[in-house]
Amino acid sequence: MNAAYFQMFARYSQWANAHIIAACDTLDQIDLDAPREAFFPSIMKTLNHLLVGDTLWMARLRGEILQMGLADTPWPLYDDYKAARIAVDDSMINYVDTLDDAALADVLTYKNVAGVTYATPRNVIMGHVFNHQTHHRGQLHSQLISAGHPSLEIDMIYFARLKGYSQ
Template sequence: MNSVAYFERLARYNRWANGHVYDACATLSQRDLDAPRTAFFPSITATLNHLLVADSIWMSRLLGAPISMPLDTVLFAKFDDLRAARMTQDQAIIDFTSTLTPDVIASDLTYQSVTAGAYTMPRDLVLGHMFNHQTHHRGQLSNMILEAGAKPLEIDLIYYGRDHL
């Protein structure tokens, strides 16, 4: 598989996994979503918002129109609004990956970090990080969702592959 197809697949997997996370969250009350939890961000809602913020920042950099905001910004306090924004962002990521070329993926990206200085990194590493970052926090969400009483999530990449190849 070439690098373009790989990142296109990760974008589709990302949407699929986020859909499962949000479906599980939809079974919980807003109170459960906002309840204090033990994770990097202090609630399910805060973690879902962080993922949306981080994706917005990375996509803005990749598209050449960088934005910056604190990584703990709560863009949407209400679940339905957050879910709609997540769906829009996931489609934007899919649309973006469909425009990639091997030359673009092989190039470097220079960006200003939210918390540190300027960096120049290989674009394939940045793309890989964007998807891996989602996976990292979905793991935390999986635990928080289970603690809140929802069913365990089966969102590993291999499960996606079994259903979508």
């Protein structure tokens, strides 16, 4: 994978997250916290898990140590979550824009949340980050439908067509 590929995915992620945010903007905090079917049992808990994961990975990629649990809810209020999500999406774009193909091939050594040390190429990590987001955005999509929101069109192909990545 080359740097341009991950730059496209960072922008897709920001775009898809903006659609999730727009859908969540139509709900009140009670609806966001209400029990829903998915691995994380509410929209807010699923949103938080995604943002915790992205925050942890961005810290690791920058060589920072950050202690958070994958089920933590550091942004229990939607407005706080929304501000943090927008900031992290901007940060991810800024980060991937600094990478070249050689940097993506570099191996990063880091500790996971359990303290186990791993060494993984950056391109594999970046692939995981964007795949993880897609996985949980699918769960959010289902949770939003259960909250009465219409289905979202956030597949990658819609973004690619809109932004000229597919001709």
